[in-house]
Amino acid sequence: MAKIKKLTKGQVRRIKANHDKKLHSKADKIQWQDDQLGEPQTGIVISRFGQHADVESDDGNCYRCNLRRSIKSLVCGDKVLWRLGKETQHSIKGVIEAVHERTSMLSRPDVYDGVKPIAANISQILIVSSILPVFNADIIDRYLVAAEQTGITPVIVLNKIDLLNETIKKTTQDEIEQQLQIYRDIDYEIIYASNKTQEGINTLRHQLSSHTSIFVGQSGVGKSTLVNSLMPELGLVTKIVSENSGLGQHTTTVARLFHFKEGGDLIDSPGIREFGLWHLTPEQVCQGFIEFNEFLGYCKFRDCKHQKDPGCALIAAAENNGIHPNRLASFQRILASLGENTLTSRFND
Ligand SMILES: Nc1nc2c(ncn2[C@@H]2O[C@H](COP(=O)(O)OP(=O)(O)O)[C@@H](O)[C@H]2O)c(=O)[nH]1
Ligand SMILES: [Mg+2]
Numbered sequence: 001m002a003k004i005k006k007l008t009k010g011q012v013r014r015i016k017a018n019h020d021k022k023l024h025s026k027a028d029k030i031q032w033q034d035d036q037l038g039e040p041q042t043g044i045v046i047s048r049f050g051q052h053a054d055v056e057s058d059d060g061n062c063y064r065c066n067l068r069r070s071i072k073s074l075v076c077g078d079k080v081l082w083r084l085g086k087e088t089q090h091s092i093k094g095v096i097e098a099v100h101e102r103t104s105m106l107s108r109p110d111v112y113d114g115v116k117p118i119a120a121n122i123s124q125i126l127i128v129s130s131i132l133p134v135f136n137a138d139i140i141d142r143y144l145v146a147a148e149q150t151g152i153t154p155v156i157v158l159n160k161i162d163l164l165n166e167t168i169k170k171t172t173q174d175e176i177e178q179q180l181q182i183y184r185d186i187d188y189e190i191i192y193a194s195n196k197t198q199e200g201i202n203t204l205r206h207q208l209s210s211h212t213s214i215f216v217g218q219s220g221v222g223k224s225t226l227v228n229s230l231m232p233e234l235g236l237v238t239k240i241v242s243e244n245s246g247l248g249q250h251t252t253t254v255a256r257l258f259h260f261k262e263g264g265d266l267i268d269s270p271g272i273r274e275f276g277l278w279h280l281t282p283e284q285v286c287q288g289f290i291e292f293n294e295f296l297g298y299c300k301f302r303d304c305k306h307q308k309d310p311g312c313a314l315i316a317a318a319e320n321n322g323i324h325p326n327r328l329a330s331f332q333r334i335l336a337s338l339g340e341n342t343l344t345s346r347f348n349d
């Protein structure tokens with residue numbers, strides 16, 4: 001017979017805490033009977049927290065729902081089948097019965113679970129860069145790699161273009177334009193914008209209108225300002241949500257879906273805005289430089305690191321205009337940096 005291990009004090013404490021939580025959380029205990037529920041209808045998950053989710057119905061109203069136990073994973077952006085309860089119980093208005101298949105999934109590395117899903121059905125990642133803080137192609141390349149990894153289309157935004165022709169040296173401007181042309185040549189879309197002059201804001205609006213988008217980019221490039229000018233009510237909504245949910249600050253770190261007035265949706269949270277700085281493997285980096293693809297597999301050595309390796313097909317391609325040398329250099333820097341910093345995720349924006 002197997003020996004039964006004695007529980008540690010910590011384990012006993014955690015079990016008791018879980019048990020007490022179950023006893024005291026009435027909302028978690030609501031089990032709906034079939035005759036207490038309306039017909040199944042479609043909806044979209046605006047936000048998920050703990051055992052609940054806010055679901056928006058097709059007519060645009062929002063309902064806090066419980067989840068059927070059979071639902072293994074549910075995140076912001078999920079399309080669901082749900083049923084409205086005939087009565088509201090402990091502020092829970094209905095129950096989510098099933099989740100539709102996802103077209104895409106955004107995840108982040110998690111210390112406990114390996115990867116943690118954070119949002120579903122995103123169709124577009126806007127990578128925001130700017131003139132100041134100084135334009136940084138390495139960071140854009142990292143975001144591009146991360147975007148390619150999810151299969152979600154990236155679009156590059158150059159923000160603060162009001163600063164061009166002003167404080168910025170002509171040579172720097174030429175360098176930025178040259179780098180953007182490299183992205184254009186490999187078929188990435190570029191949008192120029194300024195919050196200050198509102199240049200490009202309508203183009204951006206149009207780009208957002210038929211998508212579910214996220215904004216990512218380094219701190220200070222103007223993401224918050226951009227989102228606020230595209231969605232003036234956002235700041236207010238976030239505040240009301242965190243006050244009314246009774247969950248306080250917690251909800252502000254949870255991904256949430258918002259609608260643009262002119263069409264299209266935004267999924268946002270501080271964690272999402274830093275997507276792309278999260279850990280990448282060398283293989284992912286390689287695949288994320290999409291124009292390298294046709295040259296991969298032709299290096300002389302199978303374990304080629306594409307750094308200074310003899311017979312490297314990528315280096316040869318860079319010398320023969322098959323790959324832009326800037327992109328190869330950026331790729332090499334990213335690969336070299338991977339070992340230095342394994343846990344790059346930060347959530348305190
Ligand atoms: N000149 C100029 N400054 C901007 C523009 N957009 C944002 N800023 C400024 O850049 C700073 C950082 O903006 P913020 O939106 O907080 O950046 P975030 O960290 O990416 O969210 C703020 O001082 C903004 O006022 C712009 O289009 N032009
Ligand atoms: Mg910000």
Ligand SMILES: [Zn+2]
Pocket residue numbers: 299304305306307309311312313314315
């Ligand atoms: Zn190589």
